[in-house]
Amino acid sequence: MTQKADTKFERAPDRGNHDFKLACDILDAGKICHVGFTLDDQPYVVPMAYARMGEQLLIHGSIASRLVKNLASGLRCCATITHFDGLVYARSSFNSSMNYRSVMVFGIARPITDVDEKRRTIQVLVDHLMPGRRADLRKSTKKELNATSVLALPIETYSSKCRTGPPHDSKSDLNTPVWAGVVPLELSVGDPLDAPDVLPGVIRPDYL
Numbered sequence: 001m002t003q004k005a006d007t008k009f010e011r012a013p014d015r016g017n018h019d020f021k022l023a024c025d026i027l028d029a030g031k032i033c034h035v036g037f038t039l040d041d042q043p044y045v046v047p048m049a050y051a052r053m054g055e056q057l058l059i060h061g062s063i064a065s066r067l068v069k070n071l072a073s074g075l076r077c078c079a080t081i082t083h084f085d086g087l088v089y090a091r092s093s094f095n096s097s098m099n100y101r102s103v104m105v106f107g108i109a110r111p112i113t114d115v116d117e118k119r120r121t122i123q124v125l126v127d128h129l130m131p132g133r134r135a136d137l138r139k140s141t142k143k144e145l146n147a148t149s150v151l152a153l154p155i156e157t158y159s160s161k162c163r164t165g166p167p168h169d170s171k172s173d174l175n176t177p178v179w180a181g182v183v184p185l186e187l188s189v190g191d192p193l194d195a196p197d198v199l200p201g202v203i204r205p206d207y208l
């Protein structure tokens with residue numbers, strides 16, 4: 001039995017937090033996580049979509065996926081969510097930094113096998129990833145549901161870390177006549193690109 005993850009912050013503990021509400025805010029603001037696990041002494045970190053459902057983090061994938069098969073059989077994992085909020089320009093490379101919000105969730109994911117629960121969790125994933133879309137989608141077939149695994153990772157052992165604000169320069173660098181500050185970064189939504197086979201007369205929905 002491997003040991004439970006240690007979420008005690010050693011470095012920059014002032015940026016760390018174990019508040020559930022803060023973790024939820026960070027999780028709800030993202031759509032991509034990186035899931036880490038170790039197989040035969042080799043670590044893998046796999047990017048994938050996710051959604052939060054109450055106190056669980058939902059991920060899904062093909063039943064043939066190595067990640068899904070191993071996590072479903074009880075392999076411990078760590079899902080990390082990161083928002084890159086800004087580049088922090090200090091007056092030295094040492095003090096230059098990034099503004100960010102991140103969450104790490106550790107544990108063992110539960111495979112969702114009940115068909116109704118699986119359907120519900122897929123709906124939660126769709127609602128989070130593509131808000132408004134669900135009403136326009138046909139019902140998933142049994143075959144599609146059987147080809148898909150959904151895993152629920154409990155948000156029980158977790159930690160958040162955030163950096164905000166201006167650079168923290170060394171006193172001795174403050175007289176240097178170079179610009180210092182933050183360049184904020186954010187994801188933006190582009191103009192939708194119609195699929196080449198959209199039926200004539202079908203208009204773009206408002207939720208895009």
Ligand SMILES: Cc1cc2nc3c(=O)[nH]c(=O)nc-3n(C[C@H](O)[C@H](O)[C@H](O)COP(=O)(O)OP(=O)(O)OC[C@H]3O[C@@H](n4cnc5c(N)ncnc54)[C@H](O)[C@@H]3O)c2cc1C
Nearest residue numbers: 006007008009010011082084098100102103104159160161
């Ligand atoms: C976008 C981004 C860029 C970063 N760039 C750098 C970089 O270039 N160099 C660098 O050293 N660090 C960087 N960090 C911080 C980095 O994530 C770690 O917090 C830091 O390196 C300390 O790691 P550690 O394993 O020594 O932490 P420790 O304090 O030993 O970690 C102990 C526990 O604290 C928690 N924890 C630690 N870091 C995080 C985190 N980011 N989010 C949630 N929980 C956490 C975990 O539960 C972990 O097990 C960056 C973070 C982000 C989000």
